[in-house]
Structures are given as C-alpha cells and as structure tokens.
Amino acid sequence: MEEPAGRQANKKVVAVVGGxxxxxxNACFFAKRGFQVEVFETREDIRTAKSVRGxxxxxxxxxxxxxxxxxxxxxxxxxxxxxxxxxRMIHSLSGKQSPIPYGKKGQFILSxxxxxxxxxxxxEAETYPNTKLNFDHKLQDWSTETGLMTFTRxxxxxxxVQADLIVGCDGAFSAVRKQFLRRSRFNYSQTYxxxxxxxxxxxxxxxxxxxxxxxxHIWPRNTFMMIAxxxxxxxxxxxxxMPFEEFEKITTGDEVIxxxxxxxxxxxxxxxxxxxxxxxxRLPAQPMVSVKCSPYHIEDGCVLMGDAAHAVVPFYGQGxxxxxxxxxxxxxxMDQFNEDFSLVLPEYSRVRVPxxxxxxxxxxxxxxxxRAHVNSRWFLFRKRVDNF
Ligand code: FAD
Numbered sequence: 001m002e003e004p005a006g007r008q009a010n011k012k013v014v015a016v017v018g019g020x021x022x023x024x025x026n027a028c029f030f031a032k033r034g035f036q037v038e039v040f041e042t043r044e045d046i047r048t049a050k051s052v053r054g055x056x057x058x059x060x061x062x063x064x065x066x067x068x069x070x071x072x073x074x075x076x077x078x079x080x081x082x083x084x085x086x087x088r089m090i091h092s093l094s095g096k097q098s099p100i101p102y103g104k105k106g107q108f109i110l111s112x113x114x115x116x117x118x119x120x121x122x123x124e125a126e127t128y129p130n131t132k133l134n135f136d137h138k139l140q141d142w143s144t145e146t147g148l149m150t151f152t153r154x155x156x157x158x159x160x161v162q163a164d165l166i167v168g169c170d171g172a173f174s175a176v177r178k179q180f181l182r183r184s185r186f187n188y189s190q191t192y193x194x195x196x197x198x199x200x201x202x203x204x205x206x207x208x209x210x211x212x213x214x215x216x217h218i219w220p221r222n223t224f225m226m227i228a229x230x231x232x233x234x235x236x237x238x239x240x241x242m243p244f245e246e247f248e249k250i251t252t253g254d255e256v257i258x259x260x261x262x263x264x265x266x267x268x269x270x271x272x273x274x275x276x277x278x279x280x281x282r283l284p285a286q287p288m289v290s291v292k293c294s295p296y297h298i299e300d301g302c303v304l305m306g307d308a309a310h311a312v313v314p315f316y317g318q319g320x321x322x323x324x325x326x327x328x329x330x331x332x333x334m335d336q337f338n339e340d341f342s343l344v345l346p347e348y349s350r351v352r353v354p355x356x357x358x359x360x361x362x363x364x365x366x367x368x369x370x371r372a373h374v375n376s377r378w379f380l381f382r383k384r385v386d387n388f
Pocket of ligand 1: 018019023043058121138171305307
C-alpha cells in the first residue's frame with residue numbers, strides 16, 4: 001500500500017478523485033486549508049498529452065464560477081482569457097439577428113476554453129507544496145469500511161491508497177458514487193434526454209470573427225437548435241442539439257447541406273459547405289445525461305461534488321458553475337464546523353442537495369426556453385437576467 005507523499009502528522013490526507021474542472025479547483029481549496037492533497041486522475045496529464053478527449057470545447061463561465069475562482073486567486077487569470085457574452089443573438093430562419101441582453105449594461109457571462117481552464121487549474125493546484133497530482137490513476141473501487149482506494153494504471157499495475165477524506169469529483173459516471181449505490185437510503189436517478197449534441201467549427205473570416213463575438217448565438221427551431229460560442233482564436237464553436245433520430249436520418253453530405261439550407265441557411269457560408277459535409281460525420285452525436293442523487297456523503301469519510309453529485313443537461317450553462325459553487329459552499333461549512341468532517345459532510349448534503357436539484361430542473365426547463373420560447377415575439381422584448 002502506498003503512503004501519500006509528504007504526509008504530516010498534524011494534517012489529514014484528502015484524496016480528490018478526478019482532476020477535471022471541479023477536482024482541480026477543489027484541490028486548490030483543500031490545499032489552501034493546509035490538508036495533504038492527493039489528486040487521482042485517470043487520464044494522462046492534459047498539459048502534456050498529444051490529444052485531449054473530452055466534452056464541449058468551450059463553456060460559459062458565470063458569476064457562480066467566478067466567485068469560486070476568486071477564492072483561490074484565479075479569477076483574473078481566467079477572465080482575461082474569456083470572451084464576454086452580453087446577451088443572446090437570435091438567428092431567425094430569414095437570417096435576421098435579434099439581440100437579447102442578459103441583464104443590465106456591463107453584465108455578461110464569459111466564453112472560456114475548457115481545456116485551458118482545466119490546465120490552469122491543475123497548474124495552480126500544483127503550486128501548493130502540500131498537493132500531489134497523480135495522473136494515469138483510475139479508481140476501480142474503494143472500501144467504505146476502511147477508506148482504502150484501489151487504482152489501476154495503463155501498464156496494468158494496481159496501487160492502493162488510504163485517505164482521511166475521499167472527495168469524488170470523477171464526473172457523471174463517478175466510480176466513487178458506485179459505493180453509494182450499494183447503501184440503503186441513497187436516492188439516485190439518471191435520465192438520458194432523447195437529444196444529442198454535435199460540435200462544428202465556424203472559422204474566422206478575413207482574420208476576424210465571422211459573427212458578432214460578444215453574444216451567445218442561438219438558432220432556435222422549436223424542437224431543436226444550434227448555438228455558437230466565440231473562442232479566442234476568432235473561431236466559433238457551434239453546437240447542434242437535436243433528437244438522435246433526426247441526426248441519424250442524415251446520412252450523406254448532400255443531406256447535411258439540405259438540412260442546413262432548410263433550418264440554418266445563414267450559417268452555411270460561415271461554416272463552409274465543404275466543412276459541413278465533412279465534419280458532420282467526424283464524430284457521432286453525443287448523449288446528455290442528468291443525474292440526481294442524495295445524500296452527497298457517506299459518514300465522515302466521503303463526499304461527492306461536481307457532476308459526480310449532479311450532472312445536469314447543458315442548457316442552463318451551469319454544470320461547471322454549480323460544481324465550482326459546491327467548492328465554496330463546502331469551504332464555508334468547513335469554517336463553520338472547524339473542519340470536523342463528521343459535522344461538515346451531513347451539513348453539506350443538507351444545504352447543497354436542494355440547490356443542485358433546482359439547477360438540474362432549471363437546466364431541463366431552459367432547453368425548451370432556448371429552442372422554442374425565445375422565438376415568441378413577447379420574449380424578444382423582455383429583458384432577462386439569467387444564463388445562456
Ligand atoms: P468532469 O469534467 O467530467 O471531470 C471528471 C474528471 O474525473 C475527468 O477528468 C475524468 O477523466 C476523471 N475521472 C473519471 N472517472 C475516473 C476514475 N474512475 N478515476 C479517476 N479519475 C476519473 N457547464 C457550465 O457551467 N457552463 C457551460 O457552458 C457548459 N457547457 C456544457 C456543454 C456541453 C456540451 C456539456 C456536455 C457540458 C457543459 N457544461 C457546462 C457542464 C460541464 O461540462 C460539467 O458540469 C463539468 O465538466 C463538470 O466538471 P467535473 O469536474 O465535475 O466533471
């Protein structure tokens with residue numbers, strides 16, 4: 001059995017399982033408090049990997065997420081590499097564009113690069129001498145009795161590690177959560193929506209953004225939609241959300257163009273017909289899952305955060321932001337209960353479950369709003385202060 005590096009008699013060992021967005025940020029929160037932090041991430045180090053697989057290329061960072069970044073001194077660094085989006089830009093079938101501001105003048109959400117955000121957070125976590133990042137460590141199993149975790153590595157070897165607290169930040173298909181499912185009085189539900197998503201790239205035009213950059217562009221078509229968020233390299237990442245059966249009906253390049261001609265004609269010259277014909281078939285449409293569970297903890301030894309606790313559909317732009325907020329809430333409760341895990345963990349579940357479930361419900365609702373309600377006349381005149 002491996003003893004975590006740098007173990008000190010006076011500070012407990014916290015194992016953060018998952019070095020994604022929430023895990024990497026959480027490592028900073030725990031390290032700041034002086035714990036011996038060990039992060040275990042199944043992937044190789046994305047800062048040096050040749051290719052990085054993952055979900056959306058960019059995502060919207062809102063106030064919730066910014067506040068959490070501020071706690072660990074990362075807000076300015078991340079915001080400086082984000083592109084402000086002051087509102088939605090609705091694209092009608094005729095190509096007419098109508099802006100809807102998100103809030104008052106000066107209020108905005110930010111489009112940020114997912115991979116860069118994750119890299120910056122890992123690098124920040126590593127600046128704490130009491131933090132160790134362990135890549136290529138996949139959690140296989142852990143014991144609720146002893147807290148002993150078993151990891152496998154790509155060379156087939158196995159490692160066992162013990163920690164005082166296990167923090168499950170290993171995403172929607174959490175291996176940490178598996179142990180929760182074996183326990184009585186653990187509530188769990190998982191729902192796949194009938195829609196999938198596909199990402200397409202809109203290149204720059206004459207070295208500039210092909211559309212107005214400070215908006216989240218939406219092509220709402222009632223039963224499906226396309227959105228586009230700007231990137232620093234002056235591209236847009238367009239995401240098409242549609243029922244799987246509609247994706248599957250399109251089987252040739254000509255059919256792709258026909259479909260775009262019918263529903264998103266203004267986007268064809270901007271994405272490029274050749275790119276559309278090719279990129280539509282590059283990867284199959286990806287599924288979207290919503291996970292709700294409670295409680296988020298087991299006794300005083302394990303807690304779930306981020307998507308491991310509450311994967312939400314992406315339509316409210318709040319999955320990561322809510323996961324970041326989990327870190328703040330946990331941190332505040334740690335202050336309140338003097339880092340006594342036996343009091344902190346139940347309080348965290350009590351406070352956090354209703355809020356995260358509310359975000360999950362709002363995310364489901366916002367899909368209908370984004371693809372359908374924004375088409376209504378009255379909506380276009382209404383001022384709104386929400387996300388996406
Ligand atoms: P993840 O990002 O899934 O990270 C989990 C990490 O754990 C990964 O690095 C994984 O490799 C690792 N891991 C998994 N299993 C193991 C194991 N057994 N052992 C060790 N490590 C393991 N959210 C927003 O706030 N704004 C948006 O605009 C937004 N847009 C989105 C668009 C799309 C298309 C999608 C799909 C999601 C979007 N989200 C958005 C949601 C956001 O992506 C997630 O909420 C966020 O990634 C959750 O972070 P996480 O760290 O909890 O989980």
